[in-house]
Amino acid sequence: MVEITDLQKAFGKNQVLNGIDLTINKGGIFAVLGPNGSGKTTIIKSVLGMVIPDGGDIKVFDTNIKRNSSYRKKIDYLPQIANFPSNLKVIELIKMIKDLRGQTDKDKELIEIFRLQPFLYKKLGTLSGGTKQKVNILLTFMFDSPIIIMDEPTTGLDPISLIRLKELITREKKKGKAILITSHIMSFVEEVADEIVFILEGKIYFKGSIEDLKNKTKQVDFEHAIANILKENHA
Template sequence: MVEIIDLHKKFGKNNVLNGVDLKIDKGGIFAVLGPNGSGKTTIIKSILGMVIPDCGTIKVFDTNIKRNSDYRFKIDYLPQIANFPNNLKVIELFKMIKDLRGDTDRDEQLIETFKLGPFLNKKLGTLSGGTKQKVNLVLTFMFNSPMIILDEPTTGLDPISLIRLKELIAEEKQKGKAILITSHIMSFVEEVADEIVFILEGKIYFRGSITALKTKTKQQDFEHAIANILIEHSV
């Protein structure tokens, strides 16, 4: 599904990616983790074609993304911050996206899931951050693409909406999709992720299960395992 070979990227003098190699050739939930500035967002944006690497190769669905942008229609993406037009109504935004990507009736189910009915005729600029995130989630899941990328999907969600999000992610996993998630909420990651991809100083430091990470770091819980890595590399 995704193959990254020897990826490098600098922003000015800052060497963000330093020879990243990553291959995801099966469905499942992959949590892309790392400290701020480690390169995880740059990797995601490189996969999406939003960042152009200095060198290296990215293939998505066996297609080199340098030569073809059509692969993007096979990826559903939830950005960390969604900048919606403030004067547009929620229902108008949904219609606009369907006009661009193709018609679907799955938005009706998702609107019910996240209880957005009372907000459909409200302008986006009047919504709270949590409600905007629910709108963002509907836009992400309303198309049945084989890959989903979720950048901090839990931001602003109330406990009930968080439960519904986890159920939705589990349903998409059962369809054989590859789901990439970034999150600072370790309890969420521990509950949903099949594999951890931990990025440190622009390289893949660890890839594997949470159990394997605990074994590697000799820690009994996930949060302490992550902390152990960060402490070791800050000394």
């Protein structure tokens, strides 16, 4: 579904991406991990066309995304920080997004799942961070696109909402969707991810299953495997 070849990106003298090759297939959950500044969000924004790479190619459904924006309709995106208009009510935001992207009734189910009924007529500026994140998730899953990209989706979620998010992600995967996630919450990644990609200094350090990573680092649990990589590269 998404094919990234030799992706390069620098911001000034800082080489953020240095030859990233990555293929994301349908029916899987892929977690892109790495320390702050490793290039995770830059990869996501490059795929979305929000960052223009200095070199390399990105194809979505075998179509090069250069000078082509129509592919974005096939991607649902959850940003790390959703800057909603503070004076809009939740129900008004939902309607506005539906007017822009097309009509759907999936929002009704998602409102129920995340218990958002009491907040529909409240202004977004008055909501807590966790409630805003639930609205963010609702807007992401409201449309039935074949690719879902989520940047730190667990931010601010209470334990019950986190369980519901995991159930939702698993359900969408069973539909054959390709799901790309970044997260600092290793327990969440371990529960949902089929494959992980660990990025260090703009390059892919590891790509494979969590079990493969444990074997490579000779660690019995996932968090210690990740810590081992970071320790080795900061020694």
